[in-house]
Amino acid sequence: MATVRRNCEDWRLHRSTDNGFYQVDPTDSGTSFEVECDLASNPARTIIHHDKEPRTFYSRSSNGNYMTVDVTYWIALEKIDAVKTRALSCSQYVKMECYRDGVEFAENKAYWLGRHSEKYTYWGDVNGYSGYCECGLAGNCANSGDKCNCETSSYDWKYDDGTLVDMSTVPLTQLRSDHLANNARGYHTIGPLICIDVDPRAWIETPAGVTLTFIIVVMSVLSIVMVSLTCYRKQLWKLLTWKCKRKKSVTLVYKNGTF
Structure with missing residues (x-):
C-alpha cells in the first residue's frame, strides 16, 4: 500500500476518506513531506498551517509607532510552491480589527509581504487594487467614500476582512504597519493557506x-x-x-x- 502520493486529491481518489495528515510528493522528486488533507471536500483541499493563526492582539510598539507580524509556516516555502503546482487555486483568509488609528492600507501606511517578499497594500479579494479593502471596492465601508473601514480614526471598533486569492502572491509572510496612534490597538487574524487540489493523474x-x-x-x-x-x-x-x-x-x- 502506498505511503506517499502526489497531493491530497490523489489520496482521496485512492479511497482515503479520513481527514488528517498525509505524506505528499507533488513534483515526484522522491522527497515527501507532511500536509493536512481535507478529504471530505471534492476535490480534496491541502491545508498549510503557520504560527500566527490564532486571533492575536496588537498595539503600538514600545519602541515606536509600528507593528510587525512575521509568519512562519509549518513547511518550507519551497514545499508550498510544490503544493501549488498540483493545485487549482490557493487562498488565505485575513481579518483586521481596529480601534482608533488602525492598520491603514489606504494611505500606504501598512502592507503585507507575499511569497517572494513583494509589498502589497490591499486587504482581501480586491483584484489587487492598491489601498483597498473589500468594503471599499464594494462601496459599503462604514464611512462613505473610504477604501477601508480601518482607515478612519475613531473611538469605536471596526474591522476589514476578506480572502487573499491571487495564487501567485500567497502565502502572506509578514504583516506590517508603520503608523499607529498612541492608543491604537486591535486584533489580527491570518488564516492557514488552503489549496484546492487538481487530479494529479495522467489520463491513462x-x-x-x-x-x-x-x-x-x-x-x-x-x-x-x-x-x-x-x-x-x-x-x-x-x-x-x-x-x-x-x-x-x-x-x-x-x-x-x-x-
Whole structure:
C-alpha cells in the first residue's frame, strides 16, 4: 500500500476518506513531506498551517509607532510552491480589527509581504487594487467614500476582512504597519493557506483511460491472432492444394504408362 502520493486529491481518489495528515510528493522528486488533507471536500483541499493563526492582539510598539507580524509556516516555502503546482487555486483568509488609528492600507501606511517578499497594500479579494479593502471596492465601508473601514480614526471598533486569492502572491509572510496612534490597538487574524487540489493523474491512470487502454490491448491481441490464423490457414491450404495436385499428376502419368 502506498505511503506517499502526489497531493491530497490523489489520496482521496485512492479511497482515503479520513481527514488528517498525509505524506505528499507533488513534483515526484522522491522527497515527501507532511500536509493536512481535507478529504471530505471534492476535490480534496491541502491545508498549510503557520504560527500566527490564532486571533492575536496588537498595539503600538514600545519602541515606536509600528507593528510587525512575521509568519512562519509549518513547511518550507519551497514545499508550498510544490503544493501549488498540483493545485487549482490557493487562498488565505485575513481579518483586521481596529480601534482608533488602525492598520491603514489606504494611505500606504501598512502592507503585507507575499511569497517572494513583494509589498502589497490591499486587504482581501480586491483584484489587487492598491489601498483597498473589500468594503471599499464594494462601496459599503462604514464611512462613505473610504477604501477601508480601518482607515478612519475613531473611538469605536471596526474591522476589514476578506480572502487573499491571487495564487501567485500567497502565502502572506509578514504583516506590517508603520503608523499607529498612541492608543491604537486591535486584533489580527491570518488564516492557514488552503489549496484546492487538481487530479494529479495522467489520463491513462483514470478509470476511463484504464478501460480504453484495456480494450485497445485486447483488440490488438485479437487482431494479431486473427491475422496469424488467417495467414496460417492460407499457407495450409496452399500446402494441401499443392500435394493434391502433385498426387493427381503422378497418378495420370502412371496410367498413361510413362514410367
